[in-house]
Amino acid sequence: MKKLSHLDKSGKARMVDVSGKTATRREAVARGSISMKKTTLALIRANQIAKGDVLGTARIAAIMAAKRTPELIPLCHPLPIASVSIDFVIDEVSESISIESRVKVTGQTGVEMEALTAVSAAALTIYDMCKAVDKGMVISDVMLIEKTGGKSGPFRRSGAS
Amino acid sequence: MKKLSHLDKSGKARMVDVSGKTATRREAVARGSISMKKTTLALIRANQIAKGDVLGTARIAAIMAAKRTPELIPLCHPLPIASVSIDFVIDEVSESISIESRVKVTGQTGVEMEALTAVSAAALTIYDMCKAVDKGMVISDVMLIEKTGGKSGPFRRSGAS
Amino acid sequence: MKKLSHLDKSGKARMVDVSGKTATRREAVARGSISMKKTTLALIRANQIAKGDVLGTARIAAIMAAKRTPELIPLCHPLPIASVSIDFVIDEVSESISIESRVKVTGQTGVEMEALTAVSAAALTIYDMCKAVDKGMVISDVMLIEKTGGKSGPFRRSGAS
Amino acid sequence: MKKLSHLDKSGKARMVDVSGKTATRREAVARGSISMKKTTLALIRANQIAKGDVLGTARIAAIMAAKRTPELIPLCHPLPIASVSIDFVIDEVSESISIESRVKVTGQTGVEMEALTAVSAAALTIYDMCKAVDKGMVISDVMLIEKTGGKSGPFRRSGAS
Amino acid sequence: MKKLSHLDKSGKARMVDVSGKTATRREAVARGSISMKKTTLALIRANQIAKGDVLGTARIAAIMAAKRTPELIPLCHPLPIASVSIDFVIDEVSESISIESRVKVTGQTGVEMEALTAVSAAALTIYDMCKAVDKGMVISDVMLIEKTGGKSGPFRRSGAS
Amino acid sequence: MKKLSHLDKSGKARMVDVSGKTATRREAVARGSISMKKTTLALIRANQIAKGDVLGTARIAAIMAAKRTPELIPLCHPLPIASVSIDFVIDEVSESISIESRVKVTGQTGVEMEALTAVSAAALTIYDMCKAVDKGMVISDVMLIEKTGGKSGPFRRSGAS
Numbered sequence: 001m002k003k004l005s006h007l008d009k010s011g012k013a014r015m016v017d018v019s020g021k022t023a024t025r026r027e028a029v030a031r032g033s034i035s036m037k038k039t040t041l042a043l044i045r046a047n048q049i050a051k052g053d054v055l056g057t058a059r060i061a062a063i064m065a066a067k068r069t070p071e072l073i074p075l076c077h078p079l080p081i082a083s084v085s086i087d088f089v090i091d092e093v094s095e096s097i098s099i100e101s102r103v104k105v106t107g108q109t110g111v112e113m114e115a116l117t118a119v120s121a122a123a124l125t126i127y128d129m130c131k132a133v134d135k136g137m138v139i140s141d142v143m144l145i146e147k148t149g150g151k152s153g154p155f156r157r158s159g160a161s
Numbered sequence: 162m163k164k165l166s167h168l169d170k171s172g173k174a175r176m177v178d179v180s181g182k183t184a185t186r187r188e189a190v191a192r193g194s195i196s197m198k199k200t201t202l203a204l205i206r207a208n209q210i211a212k213g214d215v216l217g218t219a220r221i222a223a224i225m226a227a228k229r230t231p232e233l234i235p236l237c238h239p240l241p242i243a244s245v246s247i248d249f250v251i252d253e254v255s256e257s258i259s260i261e262s263r264v265k266v267t268g269q270t271g272v273e274m275e276a277l278t279a280v281s282a283a284a285l286t287i288y289d290m291c292k293a294v295d296k297g298m299v300i301s302d303v304m305l306i307e308k309t310g311g312k313s314g315p316f317r318r319s320g321a322s
Numbered sequence: 323m324k325k326l327s328h329l330d331k332s333g334k335a336r337m338v339d340v341s342g343k344t345a346t347r348r349e350a351v352a353r354g355s356i357s358m359k360k361t362t363l364a365l366i367r368a369n370q371i372a373k374g375d376v377l378g379t380a381r382i383a384a385i386m387a388a389k390r391t392p393e394l395i396p397l398c399h400p401l402p403i404a405s406v407s408i409d410f411v412i413d414e415v416s417e418s419i420s421i422e423s424r425v426k427v428t429g430q431t432g433v434e435m436e437a438l439t440a441v442s443a444a445a446l447t448i449y450d451m452c453k454a455v456d457k458g459m460v461i462s463d464v465m466l467i468e469k470t471g472g473k474s475g476p477f478r479r480s481g482a483s
Numbered sequence: 484m485k486k487l488s489h490l491d492k493s494g495k496a497r498m499v500d501v502s503g504k505t506a507t508r509r510e511a512v513a514r515g516s517i518s519m520k521k522t523t524l525a526l527i528r529a530n531q532i533a534k535g536d537v538l539g540t541a542r543i544a545a546i547m548a549a550k551r552t553p554e555l556i557p558l559c560h561p562l563p564i565a566s567v568s569i570d571f572v573i574d575e576v577s578e579s580i581s582i583e584s585r586v587k588v589t590g591q592t593g594v595e596m597e598a599l600t601a602v603s604a605a606a607l608t609i610y611d612m613c614k615a616v617d618k619g620m621v622i623s624d625v626m627l628i629e630k631t632g633g634k635s636g637p638f639r640r641s642g643a644s
Numbered sequence: 645m646k647k648l649s650h651l652d653k654s655g656k657a658r659m660v661d662v663s664g665k666t667a668t669r670r671e672a673v674a675r676g677s678i679s680m681k682k683t684t685l686a687l688i689r690a691n692q693i694a695k696g697d698v699l700g701t702a703r704i705a706a707i708m709a710a711k712r713t714p715e716l717i718p719l720c721h722p723l724p725i726a727s728v729s730i731d732f733v734i735d736e737v738s739e740s741i742s743i744e745s746r747v748k749v750t751g752q753t754g755v756e757m758e759a760l761t762a763v764s765a766a767a768l769t770i771y772d773m774c775k776a777v778d779k780g781m782v783i784s785d786v787m788l789i790e791k792t793g794g795k796s797g798p799f800r801r802s803g804a805s
Numbered sequence: 806m807k808k809l810s811h812l813d814k815s816g817k818a819r820m821v822d823v824s825g826k827t828a829t830r831r832e833a834v835a836r837g838s839i840s841m842k843k844t845t846l847a848l849i850r851a852n853q854i855a856k857g858d859v860l861g862t863a864r865i866a867a868i869m870a871a872k873r874t875p876e877l878i879p880l881c882h883p884l885p886i887a888s889v890s891i892d893f894v895i896d897e898v899s900e901s902i903s904i905e906s907r908v909k910v911t912g913q914t915g916v917e918m919e920a921l922t923a924v925s926a927a928a929l930t931i932y933d934m935c936k937a938v939d940k941g942m943v944i945s946d947v948m949l950i951e952k953t954g955g956k957s958g959p960f961r962r963s964g965a966s
Contacts (some may be wrong), residue, residue, distance in 0.1 A: 056375055060496060061234060232390065240722075249659075481593070539818065568813070760944075768877070
């Protein structure tokens with residue numbers, strides 16, 4: 001039976017020991033979405049056309065949260081992140097905004113958690129900025145899409161476009 | 162047409178001015194879930210029976226993240242949080258773990274973002290601790306269930322049990 | 323002779339004791355500017371017209387820095403900030419950008435440092451985003467313009483418009 | 484026409500991707516000054532002779548702020564800083580204190596922002612500790628003096644001594 | 645049998661709910677000491693007479709750590725600290741430095757943890773600054789001396805001077 | 806006479822310049838203990854048998870504090886920590902809990918401070934969670950046990966088991 005790497009033999013939490021690993025180039029892509037009322041989406045779209053501050057603010061929040069991942073996720077390693085980029089797609093049909101993050105590092109361990117944390121922070125920031133008009137927004141489908149680099153080899157979510 | 166409160170007249174981001182508001186008791190409840198393989202759920206359940214460190218660690222991450230919400234969400238107000246509690250339910254049928262947070266404060270604005278941030282941090286921590294065996298886990302249905310206190314009145318998500 | 327309030331009788335650093343003060347409404351306004359090449363200013367202005375992300379990012383940095391002032395300035399008190407707003411004016415004549423912050427709180431001490439920290443963070447962020455094309459930019463005239471509330475009475479910088 | 488490196492093709496904020504860069508030794512020197520009343524300068528000088536806590540506190544604030552630069556400046560990369568030193572010169576003629584920071588790193592990108600952030604934090608801390616006697620102090624001339632290392636080559640501000 | 649207030653009925657960690665408590669004035673005093681070689685003590689004393697930067701730096705570290713207690717201690721409440729002061733006594737006989745902190749707040753819960761955290765941070769900073777000459781230093785007797793305010797009534801350590 | 810490395814020639818605080826050092830593998834082990842009433846120890850032991858949340862929470866606090874050491878200890882270098890592990894031993898005879906931390910890194914300087922900070926954070930968290938039933942707990946014997954790697958060579962506390 002497989003074991004959870006973040007627990008020691010007696011079931012207690014630990015940071016995985018990466019001291020024997022070589023620093024290599026690694027990359028991770030994560031996605032998620034936030035659904036909302038059609039009218040909320042229209043307000044964001046209107047602002048996007050004007051100044052872009054809802055999505056612009058969410059992008060900055062995501063980049064800054066990626067850098068602080070080891071402060072938030074107890075067993076994550078601190079890493080000298082080399083790049084974070086965030087993209088949004090407004091989807092009128094599903095009445096939602098899709099969020100995609102891409103994070104790169106040269107380090108002893110990967111940046112999956114940084115990518116997932118960035119997506120979560122972007123979604124939470126959109127919620128915060130629109131909650132006065134729409135408290136029913138829902139954050140969903142936050143998932144890892146792809147990772148490359150590292151000993152465990154590449155991962156690509158099946159079915160991801 | 163309604164306006165986004167976190168944008169000024171010209172569409173630029175701002176913190177909402179709550180200086181004229183009275184500090185009152187406020188509470189928020191949020192939920193979310195993380196789905197995974199049946200075997201991953203079994204590993205967590207086995208650990209839960211022994212020492213509980215996967216869910217125990219996620220709970221601490223959630224409480225600590227709630228306290229740091231204004232550092233993560235750019236336009237959130239700092240608040241002297243009075244209480245945070247986190248509950249998990251392992252759901253064998255849907256192969257997922259449900260997360261519920263409850264946050265209380267006496268303050269000039271509400272704690273919806275603290276409750277949502279706590280749920281997100283718990284879900285991300287579970288992902289981190291189990292990702293060595295299951296990279297396909299998905300975080301979904303992160304939403305506000307209930308809020309009380311404040312001038313805008315109570316909110317209760319319709320259909321929430 | 324006057325004394326420095328942040329030093330005790332023997333000249334050692336201390337936090338001023340505000341435990342006997344009443345929490346009242348307080349407000350502070352600070353300003354500063356960053357000068358640069360005409361071509362750099364043109365690039366920011368062009369971006370401003372398009373998406374606004376240089377000044378938009380600087381605004382978010384300023385708001386977030388204001389909230390973290392007590393972590394940066396050793397003897398500052400933590401305060402539940404009620405509002406932060408940031409304005410920029412592009413001045414073609416002096417080839418600079420003026421930054422103004424306004425911070426409000428209901429607290430036992432004032433928010434002058436929060437306002438000054440916000441201005442500094444905005445200026446540093448503009449520097450960071452433009453340094454690839456202009457390393458010679460200079461941040462100047464960071465100063466308190468006005469403060470109201472508190473026992474020491476209002477302050478208004480003479481000559482400030 | 485030159486482009487701002489921190490904006491992508493569509494004008495949106497991004498962290499510059501340094502993942503392809505080699506880690507090399509880099510250094511940056513920044514300066515700034517804070518002007519004040521003659522009597523305020525005398526109080527600091529008197530304390531300096533005694534215990535040095537105004538400038539000593541400002542020095543610690545500057546070193547600590549340098550380490551936290553990537554948390555404050557949204558698009559800055561986290562870097563394993565190797566050294567920070569801070570010097571002050573009390574200038575009786577111009578009734579001001581000059582601040583100089585020197586920061587070193589072995590990394591994929593430079594430490595200009597760390598040096599500038601250190602100077603700003605030192606100046607803000609001096610302001611904080613003296614504001615009870617002099618609210619009119621002004622922070623000026625915060626600028627990069629020198630940088631070495633990195634692909635873009637050395638920079639030396641013309642006219643800097 | 646008494647219960648641990650930070651555990652719920654099923655033994656899980658929680659923040660104690662203070663939302664029903666009134667904000668009152670509270671104060672806590674903590675102490676601790678760090679023992680070292682006679683020669684190390686002499687080096688600190690020599691610096692103390694000159695510039696005071698070992699103990700001056702430890703004092704700033706202690707004040708800043710007190711403000712960040714809720715970020716370090718998982719179940720602590722964030723509090724708007726009103727005052728922190730730190731005193732050192734060099735004790736030649738026991739070859740150690742005694743540290744005392746005093747913290748005040750008007751809040752819904754007490755500041756015992758802030759006072760103890762301040763003492764610990766001061767001791768760790770002294771260790772850091774002297775470890776090149778004395779790795780055998782030992783931090784001991786970190787304890788609460790006194791607390792006033794709050795429903796549970798005053799506490800005074802028996803035998804404390 | 807030896808000198809304190811964290812002070813410059815004039816006695817002022819500085820970060821030691823490690824820019825000329827090679828990154829090598831380093832490790833540090835620290836210990837400490839917290840003594841308490843027999844009944845408090847019994848409560849922790851009972852919880853330990855059930856869910857382990859007192860010591861589980863203290864372990865997470867210790868790991869997270871180790872990662873934040875350079876934010877707390879003013880002159881510490883930021884380091885990409887590779888591993889942190891924490892062990893507790895409940896000692897019925899001395900009515901205390903022993904805490905041991907082990908930290909690893911590949912870096913330009915060592916992790917003694919990270920190991921000592923982890924032990925302190927664990928002890929403070931135990932104090933926090935039990936203070937409602939036992940305010941007299943005392944944290945003692947926080948010391949470095951062993952360090953390996955680095956130019957100054959290995960250190961092993963004499964008499965440590």
